[in-house]
Amino acid sequence: MGAFVFLSPGLTYLVVLLLVPLALVLSNTVFRRGRFGGVVYEFTTENFARLMDPLYLGVVGGSLRIAALTTAIALLLGYPTAYAIARLSPKWKTIALVAIVLPFWTNFIIRVYAWIILLSGPGLVNSGLAAIGLGPYELLYNRGAIVTGLLYSYLPLMVLPLYAAIERLDPQLREASANLGASPFTTFRKVTLPLTIPGVLSGCLFVFVPSFGNFVIPEILGGNKSIMVGNLIRDQFLKARDWPFGSTLALALIAVLLVLLMAQAWMARRA
Amino acid sequence: ACGGESSTSPEGTNAAAADDLKPNADLTKQSIQVTVWDGYLPEEFTKKAKEQLKVKDLKIALHATNEDAMAKLTASGDSGIDVAFVSGQYAQALNEQGLLEPIHPELIPNLANLYPEATQLSYDKGNKISVPYTWGTTGICYRTDLVKKKPTSWNDLLKPPAWADKKVTMMTTERWLALPALKALGYSVNTDKDEEIAQAKELLLAQKPHLLGYDDTTFGDKLKSGEALMVEAWDGWCPTTDPKGNIAFEVPKEGSDLWVDTMVIMKSSKNKEAAHALINYILAPENHSWAAENINYKVPNKAAMERVKVAKGSLLGIKPDELLDGESIVDLGQASTKYTRLSTEVTAQS
Amino acid sequence: MLKVEGITRRFGDVTALDDVSLEIRQGEFFALLGPSGCGKTTLLRIIAGFETPDQGTVTLDGEDLLALPPNRRPISLMFQSYALFPHMTVAKNVAYGLERERLPRQEIKQRVGEVLETVGLTAHASRKPAQLSGGQRQRVALARSIVKRPRLLLLDEPLSALDKKVRADMQLELKRLQHDVGITFVVVTHDQEEAMSLADRIAVFDSGAVCQVDEPVPLYERPRSPFVAGFVGANNLFEGVAGDADGLKSEEFGVLAGRPMTELAAGGKALLAVRPERVELVGESEAGGLRGSVLDVSFYGGVSHISVDVPGRIQPVLVAVQGASAVEAGAKVRVRWNAEDAVIMAVDQ
């Protein structure tokens, strides 16, 4: 009864707008590209064979590395941030949290462009460095710039779930740990961190996924020089008009994410 | 239903297969939906055209790139679009999929305003399925004050001299990415030979470490700011009219392309008479000249070009016959995936 | 050893502690006894370092405790709400404090094993707290704080969820720890029996203030204020005025036998307190005492409580007798006591 009332609206939505569309995408993977784009309904496995091409596997691997690096930095910066916010007084907490999401209410693309102003050859960072006799450095149009942009775009998605997890920890647990002789750092390592693993996992997922599938930031900040799997998919759909192969790449991407999701579920259960 | 079937209809659908259209149809019952590049039509266009054509409604949607437009036009059952602006080879591809309504010349008297050269475009000889709106070519746009030597060859871009190292950009859209390399090697921009494409790839890979980046849209800004010294550019987007007067455009000696942005009418349109009337309206010299004056692209409309005052530094002076020296990019069907792969291989390389 | 001086702590408009001073001696078993909400937990939290007093100082052997962070204080606190780590097993919870001291693994294992044995949870060592009953959790919390053998052990209601039997074992164990290991104990409790049986000295709190600090027997037998008299043991209280050599002059009952605790101003308002177990229940026909009728007989196991309605009093007089009682509700009786068993004290206005 309760199950039906609470679950059916959301599940219906998910089936109609997620599963059916995905089924349509997936069904494309076994067909051929038409001569001028579109799909010819002729069974083939060539798309999967193509996927194994080191060229594409290399792009997937590179994207994984970039996304993982972004996620790791986001976690290292986001956790202490969320932790500090959770320790503020209720009034400041709200303000600090809103301040985390506020930049997001401008615009994704504009914000990414702002980094060009900062990082470009004659840009602000280099001017600053020049003032102290350093540089100029090539800060833009490379992997570092991509990671910076991804981090900038998705850091709040790390902070929010972490904050939620940390905030609901019983403060007495920390007190108990301190009382038993643990330094603040040990308390963090042994009590706070293990109990907030679900938040860590959600945050990592929320940062990793859009980083992994991104194509706008590699374009704008990476100068298109290192493409990610998102660019690849976008190009197959919009440029090469090879929907079957684009769908196959998408399937690979979904597969990677499913593996991550399962890993997450497994770790959350252990935590 | 998942996108257009691979149509077997022969190239250049003949007019006999087309609907019968009535020249005197009641346009007040028809509404037109247009999709066009941003900035490609004047702001007051909707109001003025609607008034003059007396159509029931006129709506403009925007797309950013050909690819975006293709996604809209080919994906869903009914796009609801009557008139679309796309580049020539895309018009060709849309037609191959049977999505285009043949042009009914009798409904567009202003076709007569076009240059004769504009009816001989290789992707659509005789304007059977498309009507050209702007045209131009691709070349090297550069800072006259900062280059040590004026670029004259695609090789200046492909193998930048030390003073331009990491200060050049290339376009990323796959056919234009390949163009400089193919031309430098003396091949056709429409080649489908694996061997030739492979050689182009080698050139592009060798070039990559010396690039600032790949850029289709903001190369002009990079030139102005001095981040870039030479960029691959479409003529109209090379900011030669910049007040500082330090930017110039050069078509390399190996030759280049002729690109055309065209107007097409969708087969699914229910307002075909109005669609033709709209194209006819655009081809009127006083309307068409707006494009040349405001987007700095030449228009293939003789009567219109004659009205245009060419500003200092403008590239509008290039004549149609010079333009026709450029090679038209045509759609390569199945072989176009080779270019996708080429661009993937180049951009994926680290 | 531990010196608490002039501690005040306010929460908004609630004053949880109001100028509290206490001194606890080395090796002592000290109990804080007081009604719910009187500030006992707050005091322990200040000593342990989780609450900062608005005023006052706390020193341990002369060293300012308030300057030390909680993890540097040689003090263990057992939390009233247990605060067990939900992600660790019972054994891990207990080992936590020892691991912080970097003891050899073997020693940790052994000490954890021993303490779990003591609290009777050896079989539950590998369970998580969520799989334990309330009393089992309390015992884990207790084990976790005693295993460290700190210099000062603060226990907040350590035994409230335990049954009498386990409780008695635990009490013995706490006493053993005190003697063998020389730990100083501060135990919070609202259970006067527990306080009296365990503690060397007891501080009675009321609304954030200390009322009396004393050893159990004097506290019980010579309460210094009506509050203590009422709170420690269910005293029978009679109002009246002091002055008579034999006892208290009461309006309703004449002179009631009793001994003043201290010199009392003659004619001052005073209270006479007599313990239920000091009150004798005799037949109606006997001499002396007050007449009344039995209202209710409650059997408490070892003792029975008989409430006797005495005309002229609102509260019944409570009488405790050993074992089950033969009297029945409604019986006409007399209650009486010896003068030396009743205490007379002044009522402060």
Add this chain to the structure above:
Amino acid sequence: MLKVEGITRRFGDVTALDDVSLEIRQGEFFALLGPSGCGKTTLLRIIAGFETPDQGTVTLDGEDLLALPPNRRPISLMFQSYALFPHMTVAKNVAYGLERERLPRQEIKQRVGEVLETVGLTAHASRKPAQLSGGQRQRVALARSIVKRPRLLLLDEPLSALDKKVRADMQLELKRLQHDVGITFVVVTHDQEEAMSLADRIAVFDSGAVCQVDEPVPLYERPRSPFVAGFVGANNLFEGVAGDADGLKSEEFGVLAGRPMTELAAGGKALLAVRPERVELVGESEAGGLRGSVLDVSFYGGVSHISVDVPGRIQPVLVAVQGASAVEAGAKVRVRWNAEDAVIMAVDQ
């Protein structure tokens, strides 16, 4: 009224309840008494509907309770962990159940006011639970469940966090409620005194099974099993064999005076139990009883417990005397009791 039949509930390999059957009568005050972890909370949760038994039935006046969702059962449960709604004030918490019955606002207000008065929290009506002390929270939980005047009120350790004084008031209040409103009570407790003073009947639990259901005095005075004898009151137990008319034949002490509870097979293993308050402490020179020396004297307020080390026994013999005791540790004494005060029962193998 409430009939629990053959209830079994397992959690993994823990059997929390093992074939439990009970019958609780209309208007009765029934107590579940047992050590920590024996399954008391689990049974209440099954009756309230938050746990489904693996086997067995529960009926209320013949109606199958297990078929009803918790909110349709005319039963209130006071949670051991209180389960107060943290976002509501005390008054709102208490009013919650009444609001669900759509009573007029005026009536709700009045009843909430009354019950808060009863539990002594009128002044705290507009506080949130987080601003209350442990004992105050418990009283809110109690108020919240009694205000509904349900047909059956289940209380899980309702008074464990309260001090003796408030506790006595609460106990009286519970009894009053039982009489005035005619509510049937089931109270879980691990405190035998509480069980005995409050309850009409008591069920003693051990590891998920019912050991004995009886009225307080018989339960206390005639325990039917060694477990009950040991758990209810601190009994002194002596091992031996049955058969002698006068008592128990013990290896170490010869025949110990006592009366068998039931017919016992002669020569069968048996246990003699005698209450501390039935044991008399006399000088070493007196006749009868067992010789020993005083180990420890604990003062409990109303009573003192004296443990006497009797050679030949591991456990000391416990003696309870009223008030403070004059004997000191180390004194040589004798302990003795009357035959009718000692119970002999069989030990089941």
Add this chain to the structure above:
Amino acid sequence: MRRPTLLFVPLWVTYVFLYLPIVVLVVMSFNAGESAYTYEGFSLKWYGELAADERVRNGLINTLVVAVGSTAIATVLGTMLAVGLARHSRSKTLDALALMPAVLPDLVLAIGLLLFYGVIALTLGHYSVILAHGLFSMAFVAAVVRTRLSGADTSLEEASRDLGAGHVVTFMKITLPQLAPGIVAGALLAFTLSLDEFVIAFFTIGNAEPTLPIVIYSMIRFGVTPKINALAAILLLVSFAAVIIGQRLTRIGEGRSAEG
């Protein structure tokens, strides 16, 4: 307890990181020159140009319509879904399904939805974007709310049921207020994501008037001018105002509930 100031160093690092580009954007919006990169003196002219730009204005309105609509759907359905999954289901598959829209790259979702809308021959418009945004937002709301639920004390719900409340009343009166911080956080996240979402909107808006990100995307295609910076500054200002008003409103709300 004393707060170690060291704790707040990362917080400040984060804020500097988040706000440095924003400050630069705002400063550059007052640039007298044409370039988005080099400052050439103070001017308000770009604000004037922005004010005259009808497309930007309409884009903003469309974005808000889409964000409000999709957030409403996502908040209601996502909360119910979270509660349903946490309390009434043990299915790992359903858990994964509910999270999937949040972890699926925009592009895949966009392509899938485009195909789907094509199959059912839906003429695209703002509502198709709202449905699409509602989908991934729902997953975010459900995830955030579940994080909160997993720590919630189930005995509160039991107590409510025991006091005579049915599933629905218990949900409204007990579960929901317990979850409120999670729901607000989830809704905020959903709203934020929708405001800024480009890819899916781009694919599913059809020929309807574009949302702001699409307008910006096409503006940027033709080069970056300080007009875009001016737009960013205005958006920021609007956000600040919205936050402050929101705070006032919640404070009033709290005040009232404290009295009742």
